[in-house]
Amino acid sequence: MGRNKEFDTALVLHKAMEVFGHYGYEGTSLQNLLDGLGIARQSLYDTYGTKRDLFTTAVKHYVNEKTGMVIAMLDTPGSVKETISHIFHEIVAVLQDEIRCKECFIMQSAIDQIPHDPVLAEFFKQDMQRLEKAFHNALIRAQEQGELSNRHDDLLSLARYLIHARYSLTQAAKLTTDPKVLADISNVTLSTLDY
Amino acid sequence: MGRNKEFDTALVLHKAMEVFGHYGYEGTSLQNLLDGLGIARQSLYDTYGTKRDLFTTAVKHYVNEKTGMVIAMLDTPGSVKETISHIFHEIVAVLQDEIRCKECFIMQSAIDQIPHDPVLAEFFKQDMQRLEKAFHNALIRAQEQGELSNRHDDLLSLARYLIHARYSLTQAAKLTTDPKVLADISNVTLSTLDY
DNA sequence: TTTATATTTGACTGTTTAGTCTATAATGGA
DNA sequence: TCCATTATAGACTAAACAGTCAAATATAAA
Numbered sequence: 038m039g040r041n042k043e044f045d046t047a048l049v050l051h052k053a054m055e056v057f058g059h060y061g062y063e064g065t066s067l068q069n070l071l072d073g074l075g076i077a078r079q080s081l082y083d084t085y086g087t088k089r090d091l092f093t094t095a096v097k098h099y100v101n102e103k104t105g106m107v108i109a110m111l112d113t114p115g116s117v118k119e120t121i122s123h124i125f126h127e128i129v130a131v132l133q134d135e136i137r138c139k140e141c142f143i144m145q146s147a148i149d150q151i152p153h154d155p156v157l158a159e160f161f162k163q164d165m166q167r168l169e170k171a172f173h174n175a176l177i178r179a180q181e182q183g184e185l186s187n188r189h190d191d192l193l194s195l196a197r198y199l200i201h202a203r204y205s206l207t208q209a210a211k212l213t214t215d216p217k218v219l220a221d222i223s224n225v226t227l228s229t230l231d232y
Numbered sequence: 233m234g235r236n237k238e239f240d241t242a243l244v245l246h247k248a249m250e251v252f253g254h255y256g257y258e259g260t261s262l263q264n265l266l267d268g269l270g271i272a273r274q275s276l277y278d279t280y281g282t283k284r285d286l287f288t289t290a291v292k293h294y295v296n297e298k299t300g301m302v303i304a305m306l307d308t309p310g311s312v313k314e315t316i317s318h319i320f321h322e323i324v325a326v327l328q329d330e331i332r333c334k335e336c337f338i339m340q341s342a343i344d345q346i347p348h349d350p351v352l353a354e355f356f357k358q359d360m361q362r363l364e365k366a367f368h369n370a371l372i373r374a375q376e377q378g379e380l381s382n383r384h385d386d387l388l389s390l391a392r393y394l395i396h397a398r399y400s401l402t403q404a405a406k407l408t409t410d411p412k413v414l415a416d417i418s419n420v421t422l423s424t425l426d427y
Numbered sequence: 428t429t430t431a432t433a434t435t436t437g438a439c440t441g442t443t444t445a446g447t448c449t450a451t452a453a454t455g456g457a
Numbered sequence: 458t459c460c461a462t463t464a465t466a467g468a469c470t471a472a473a474c475a476g477t478c479a480a481a482t483a484t485a486a487a
Contacts, residue, residue, distance in 0.1 A: 229423065
């Protein structure tokens with residue numbers, strides 16, 4: 038009994054990613070959120086709690102979504118290099134899309150908050166560990182499959198490199214107006230696997 | 233005639249980099265600045281103008297200082313690969329230093345402001361162009377000197393890649409607690425030049 | 428119809444914000 | 458000494474801030 042939820046909470050959460058991504062956590066006012074989410078103030082507090090709660094929820098939602106997809110892809114049998122290449126082309130495509138790129142920028146706001154938010158810090162630490170394992174295992178498999186030269190003797194370093202390269206593309210997207218640059222960077226990054 | 237300036241304005245500017253880097257632009261209150269700079273409120277306004285003015289001045293000062301050093305190194309005759317290697321080891325060393333790393337983080341705050349500050353956006357655009365030219369020319373020279381394999385057929389992409397890799401190390405420093413990771417990433421990045 | 432939940436609206440609070448103003452003291456050259 | 462400049466201190470303003478509260482309406486199931 039009782040009235041049903043009218044707005045799609047997951048969809049509103051994605052809008053929150055855009056707003057926080059655009060203004061940054063501190064730079065986002067409650068009014069910005071109300072305008073961006075299209076819901077009333079009280080609905081926001083009833084559904085998501087405080088501004089900080091909403092931010093944390095949105096960040097975790099975003100990261101889990103993305104990390105989940107990446108790990109699922111890396112765990113799928115087949116060419117590892119093609120998978121990694123696909124992961125990078127995907128993020129470049131998203132960043133080149135004027136609409137889809139927006140929510141990616143919540144990553145930057147989240148990283149800014151890490152030094153001031155132990156909960157977020159711990160969350161990212163665990164996210165990095167998940168990604169590290171997944172990339173590392175995939176690279177080991179790549180070498181076993183003969184896809185990756187044996188000259189790569191430190192696959193953990195290579196895994197960490199790829200993880201941060203992926204995150205840094207979002208930063209590069211803010212620094213450059215030319216979308217082609219992102220593809221260039223991505224291609225050079227991937228070329229590391231080729232020799 | 234008249235009293236002389238008592239505080240070193242350049243030194244105070246470096247402290248401002250630390251404060252803005254730590255809290256972000258929006259997250260920095262005037263009180264944070266007063267505590268961090270160790271000068272009185274009125275002195276701040278008399279010397280640097282508004283909070284935004286101080287931020288812009290600090291960012292430009294930081295970027296010009298760093299870019300200037302990098303370009304000077306790249307323009308110096310000798311082994312290009314050794315120079316680039318030195319540039320990366322330098323930034324890693326700074327980021328691993330608990331004290332010296334702090335002012336680097338103003339970069340992140342500045343990048344966050346680019347979408348909302350046309351002046352800063354234009355400034356970074358020109359900074360990127362300066363760096364692009366310097367890295368590109370250096371890589372051309374490296375190939376002429378036989379330091380760099382001819383398989384690298386797109387030296388502009390490679391230049392862009394190196395520039396963003398350098399900037400992204402600062403971001404990586406926020407995401408990882410293990411300082412060794414930065415060195416790992418840096419080494420893999422530099423390995424791109426070796427094959 | 429009753430009851431429980433969802434949503435909106437607008438008023439409200441107490442705090443914090445950036446920035447200004449005034450007064451006072453300190454410093455250095457003329 | 459006189460004057461210009463620098464610095465500090467504290468009071469002050471007007472706006473913006475996050476968050477709360479109460480009242481009214483809307484929806485859905487019992």
